[in-house]
Amino acid sequence: xxxxxxxxxxxxxxxxxxxxxxxxxxxxxxxxxxxxxxxxxxxxxxxxxxxxxxxxxxxxxxxxxxxxxxxxxxxxxxxxxxxxxxxxxxxxxxxxxxxxxxxxxxxxxxxxxxxxxxxxxxxxxxxxxxxxxxxxxxxxxxxxxxxxxxxxxxxxxxxxxxxxxxxxxxxxxxxxxxxxxxxxxxxxxxxxxxxxxxxxxxxxxxxxxxxxxxxxxxxxxxxxxxxxxxxxxxxxxxxxxxxxxxxxxxxxxxxxxxxxxxxxxxxxxxxxxxxxxxxxxxxxxxxxxxxxxxxxxxxxxxxxxxxxxxxxxxxxxxxxxxxxxxxxxxxxxxxxxxxxxxxxxxxxxxxxxxxxxxxxxxxxxxxxxxxxxxxxxxxxxxxxxxxxxxxxxxxxxxxxxxxxxxxxxxxxxxxxxxxxxxxxxxxxxxxxxxxxxxxxxxxxxxxxxxxxxxxxxxxxxxxxxxxxxxxxxxxxxxxxxxxxxxxxxxxxxxxxxxxxxxxxxxxxxxx
Amino acid sequence: xxxxxxxxxxxxxxxxxxxxxxxxxxxxxxxxxxxxxxxxxxxxxxxxxxxxxxxxxxxxxxxxxxxxxxxxxxxxxxxxxxxxxxxxxxxxxxxxxxxxxxxxxxxxxxxxxxxxxxxxxxxxxxxxxxxxxxxxxxxxxxxxxxxxxxxxxxxxxxxxxxxxxxxxxxxxxxxxxxxxxxxxxxxxxxxxxxxxxxxxxxxxxxxxxxxxxxxxxxxxxxxxxxxxxxxxxxxxxxxxxxxxxxxxxxxxxxxxxxxxxxxxxxxxxxxxxxxxxxxxxxxxxxxxxxxxxxxxxxxxxxxxxxxxxxxxxxxxxxxxxxxxxxxxxxxxxxxxxxxxxxxxxxxxxxxxxxxxxxxxxxxxxxxxxxxxxxxxxxxxxxxxxxxxxxxxxxxxxxxxxxxxxxxxxxxxxxxxxxxxxxxxxxxxxxxxxxxxxxxxxxxxxxx
Numbered sequence: 001x002x003x004x005x006x007x008x009x010x011x012x013x014x015x016x017x018x019x020x021x022x023x024x025x026x027x028x029x030x031x032x033x034x035x036x037x038x039x040x041x042x043x044x045x046x047x048x049x050x051x052x053x054x055x056x057x058x059x060x061x062x063x064x065x066x067x068x069x070x071x072x073x074x075x076x077x078x079x080x081x082x083x084x085x086x087x088x089x090x091x092x093x094x095x096x097x098x099x100x101x102x103x104x105x106x107x108x109x110x111x112x113x114x115x116x117x118x119x120x121x122x123x124x125x126x127x128x129x130x131x132x133x134x135x136x137x138x139x140x141x142x143x144x145x146x147x148x149x150x151x152x153x154x155x156x157x158x159x160x161x162x163x164x165x166x167x168x169x170x171x172x173x174x175x176x177x178x179x180x181x182x183x184x185x186x187x188x189x190x191x192x193x194x195x196x197x198x199x200x201x202x203x204x205x206x207x208x209x210x211x212x213x214x215x216x217x218x219x220x221x222x223x224x225x226x227x228x229x230x231x232x233x234x235x236x237x238x239x240x241x242x243x244x245x246x247x248x249x250x251x252x253x254x255x256x257x258x259x260x261x262x263x264x265x266x267x268x269x270x271x272x273x274x275x276x277x278x279x280x281x282x283x284x285x286x287x288x289x290x291x292x293x294x295x296x297x298x299x300x301x302x303x304x305x306x307x308x309x310x311x312x313x314x315x316x317x318x319x320x321x322x323x324x325x326x327x328x329x330x331x332x333x334x335x336x337x338x339x340x341x342x343x344x345x346x347x348x349x350x351x352x353x354x355x356x357x358x359x360x361x362x363x364x365x366x367x368x369x370x371x372x373x374x375x376x377x378x379x380x381x382x383x384x385x386x387x388x389x390x391x392x393x394x395x396x397x398x399x400x401x402x403x404x405x406x407x408x409x410x411x412x413x414x415x416x417x418x419x420x421x422x423x424x425x426x427x428x429x430x431x432x433x434x435x436x437x438x439x440x441x442x443x444x445x446x447x448x449x450x451x452x453x454x455x456x457x458x459x460x461x462x463x464x465x466x467x468x469x470x471x472x473x474x475x476x477x478x479x480x481x482x483x484x485x486x487x488x489x490x491x492x493x494x495x496x497x498x499x500x501x502x503x504x505x506x507x508x509x510x511x
Numbered sequence: 512x513x514x515x516x517x518x519x520x521x522x523x524x525x526x527x528x529x530x531x532x533x534x535x536x537x538x539x540x541x542x543x544x545x546x547x548x549x550x551x552x553x554x555x556x557x558x559x560x561x562x563x564x565x566x567x568x569x570x571x572x573x574x575x576x577x578x579x580x581x582x583x584x585x586x587x588x589x590x591x592x593x594x595x596x597x598x599x600x601x602x603x604x605x606x607x608x609x610x611x612x613x614x615x616x617x618x619x620x621x622x623x624x625x626x627x628x629x630x631x632x633x634x635x636x637x638x639x640x641x642x643x644x645x646x647x648x649x650x651x652x653x654x655x656x657x658x659x660x661x662x663x664x665x666x667x668x669x670x671x672x673x674x675x676x677x678x679x680x681x682x683x684x685x686x687x688x689x690x691x692x693x694x695x696x697x698x699x700x701x702x703x704x705x706x707x708x709x710x711x712x713x714x715x716x717x718x719x720x721x722x723x724x725x726x727x728x729x730x731x732x733x734x735x736x737x738x739x740x741x742x743x744x745x746x747x748x749x750x751x752x753x754x755x756x757x758x759x760x761x762x763x764x765x766x767x768x769x770x771x772x773x774x775x776x777x778x779x780x781x782x783x784x785x786x787x788x789x790x791x792x793x794x795x796x797x798x799x800x801x802x803x804x805x806x807x808x809x810x811x812x813x814x815x816x817x818x819x820x821x822x823x824x825x826x827x828x829x830x831x832x833x834x835x836x837x838x839x840x841x842x843x844x845x846x847x848x849x850x851x852x853x854x855x856x857x858x859x860x861x862x863x864x865x866x867x868x869x870x871x872x873x874x875x876x877x878x879x880x881x882x883x884x885x886x887x888x889x890x891x892x893x894x895x896x897x898x899x900x901x902x903x904x905x906x907x908x909x910x911x912x913x914x915x916x917x918x919x920x921x922x923x924x925x926x927x928x929x930x931x932x933x934x935x936x937x938x939x940x941x942x943x944x945x946x947x948x949x950x951x952x953x954x955x956x957x958x
Contacts, residue, residue: 003724033753202607205609216584271630376891441583445918446926446929446933449918449921453871453937461913468905468909
């Protein structure tokens with residue numbers, strides 16, 4: 001990513017500048033240290049920096065003796081000097097970046113990392129910055145636990161947006177004072193109202209319209225994700241009903257399909273290698289029967305699941321025990337979780353995942369597929385039960401926790417930030433905000449269209465239609481299945497006969 | 512001319528309710544049709560606001576229907592824009608897209624707030640008016656009317672109205688045609704400098720804003736001028752003899768005569784870059800020309816009846832046509848391909864928008880908020896019988912849900928390029944899926 005500035009300012013330069021600006025010219029930085037006779041104390045009544053004065057001096061040493069501050073130490077300095085949140089995060093990012101640069105190339109190449117040819121070199125930054133991925137979660141935890149002076153509401157989403165924004169075009173590498181200017185916002189409680197009040201009438205109408213449309217599309221996306229989950233649930237119920245109705249015939253059919261596959265494989269091996277004994281043929285065939293085995297197991301699983309039917313007989317008067325309030329609350333929570341999952345796992349929305357390792361990408365991919373799959377349910381439910389109609393929150397949550405593990409995020413912290421609010425708070429010009437809203441609406445529209453296009457694949461609709469048709473015409477379908485079974489039996493007989501004939505062709509002694 | 516884009520909205524469209532495996536064994540299939548017993552009201556004009564948000568449709572009906580369709584949300588605005596006592600023939604939208612003026616056969620022009628439906632000004636009265644034009648600064652409204660309706664000796668007249676005072680200030684007069692001939696057409700346009708008119712006396716003029724005698728006569732012929740359009744270089748007129756006359760706007764010299772068909776040309780538009788000209792005809796066809804070379808890019812029959820009006824939207828990438836057959840069609844301006852067909856039912860205040868069949872949706876797909884507009888039938892091919900499914904029939908509900916796809920319609924309409932790439936990608940995924948036996952990967956979920 002191209003930097004928006006020519007000069008890279010290091011952390012030590014920033015510290016000097018911040019101390020001068022915030023604490024005055026006469027401020028003695030060395031008092032941050034633990035071994036100073038009169039150290040400056042943090043909220044926790046401990047010196048701001050848990051380092052010696054010698055180590056402190058090494059922060060400003062450009063040579064190999066340089067002391068690298070951690071993001072936590074940078075945060076303590078920032079918080080002591082009462083820096084605004086963007087400045088503080090800028091400082092922490094710089095500390096993290098300098099440590100990262102040291103780890104990646106410092107020792108291996110012997111470059112003077114802290115001198116002109118190192119961190120201050122813009123070419124060096126351009127080449128190396130792409131691999132720099134600070135963990136929002138760690139930053140969020142540090143800030144939440146240690147920052148008291150900030151007037152901003154500290155949320156995961158806000159911190160994530162700030163970090164991404166500072167990383168964008170490497171803004172965090174510029175002078176800390178400049179960051180303050182970039183994020184200077186009006187002193188008002190309601191940034192949105194303030195922003196709207198600065199617009200003329202046409203702009204206001206345009207903005208409010210676009211914002212309304214954006215909210216509408218976002219809500220539509222939430223609804224659609226939940227709708228898909230519900231449809232998935234509905235289709236599973238149909239599948240269960242089907243297997244409850246045609247269990248015996250389906251078991252028989254799947255058994256026969258397996259046998260046909262097996263005999264066909266045996267026959268084909270036999271034609272290739274006529275010298276093999278029947279026992280050897282069976283062993284070889286078994287190795288190739290994996291596909292048929294999976295098919296049979298799949299059918300077995302479906303039948304097992306349909307037998308797990310939980311009947312709602314415990315209900316009085318056949319009334320549901322679920323109140324509409326509870327149902328709404330449950331739906332709302334499901335929507336929230338689905339949205340998070342969509343943003344974490346869907347390749348369109350999880351743009352940050354591009355920089356993950358292949359292994360992690362693969363894991364996320366599998367999770368996304370798991371989320372989409374419909375056949376991994378354990379129980380089936382009665383119509384009076386909540387989970388008969390709605391997605392299983394626990395199951396979604398387990399996927400979410402797994403995704404958080406892969407992405408190294410604390411599941412309790414993660415939330416999708418409101419970029420519009422962030423941009424308004426940052427003082428982004430009207431045109432840029434409108435452009436952002438336009439793009440977001442277009443993106444949401446496309447995501448919705450994509451989901452709409454793929455909904456039948458997503459919910460296994462095609463197969464469910466077959467089940468539904470069968471359930472509507474039970475007699476016809478029973479007849480059809482019986483015929484199929486009959487045909488398969490004769491097919492098996494014919495195959496067996498063929499195998500026997502083939503076996504007869506080669507005398508026993510030659511086998 | 513290619514006829515393959517003629518609508519098929521009345522006939523049963525092919526649709527299969529069961530999957531391919533079942534097709535072999537079953538002789539029944541589901542088909543749909545859009546409200547076959549509906550009352551068709553011809554569309555008189557279509558106009559898209561400059562922000563591509565609203566499509567304003569007016570109708571031939573004497574009820575003076577005006578309906579505004581929100582192209583961003585895919586819904587009809589709730590308001591009825593009432594007041595006119597006869598057919599509304601044309602609308603013109605303000606620069607800020609907040610309001611529009613109308614031209615109606617009831618001899619008035621009304622100002623309607625688009626968002627609220629409120630009528631805030633009435634100008635008139637004059638003869639039946641088929642045309643109006645609002646200047647960019649929203650200071651003047653130009654109307655053209657058949658003033659013989661109110662004054663025996665008068666021909667067709669253009670007026671410039673001062674919007675502030677609500678009074679006509681300048682007039683632009685055409686010759687009166689023979690007494691026994693009904694007025695047929697008149698149109699008016701303004702380019703911040705001059706006023707341009709074309710009328711059923713077969714003449715097209717350029718006037719000073721202040722009216723009086725014409726400054727320039729572009730042409731004269733034995734026929735009528737249906738519509739005029741002006742750009743920075745050209746003055747264009749749609750003529751009833753099947754020609755589109757393109758003149759140099761300043762000098763008045765004939766630049767090109769473009770032949771549409773033997774039927775009357777009803778409306779004409781030029782792209783903003785002045786490279787392409789779109790014309791619509793009484794025979795229901797749309798033609799696109801390269802203005803410089805005069806070459807025809809495409810010529811398709813889109814409607815089964817007259818096309819009254821056309822309009823360009825989405826940076827001239829989509830052409831909208833409105834026809835007497837009661838439908839509004841969205842075409843790709845580049846290729847002439849039909850993207851969607853809007854059926855607007857003004858009396859019921861409902862709509863249905865239909866996208867034609869493609870590789871993914873062999874039966875097409877649609878969007879409507881009112882499922883009653885879609886009739887689904889179970890067709891038995893063996894004995895050739897049809898059973899109309901009841902509203903609560905699960906098969907009907909499923910069938911409609913499968914094809915009632917708002918966001919896909921929206922994407923196709925607003926961004927056909929995205930739609931094409933998305934569906935191609937989906938098709939590719941599906942092929943991969945079919946190749947992998949037993950694989951249950953829900954492919955096609957990625958973009």
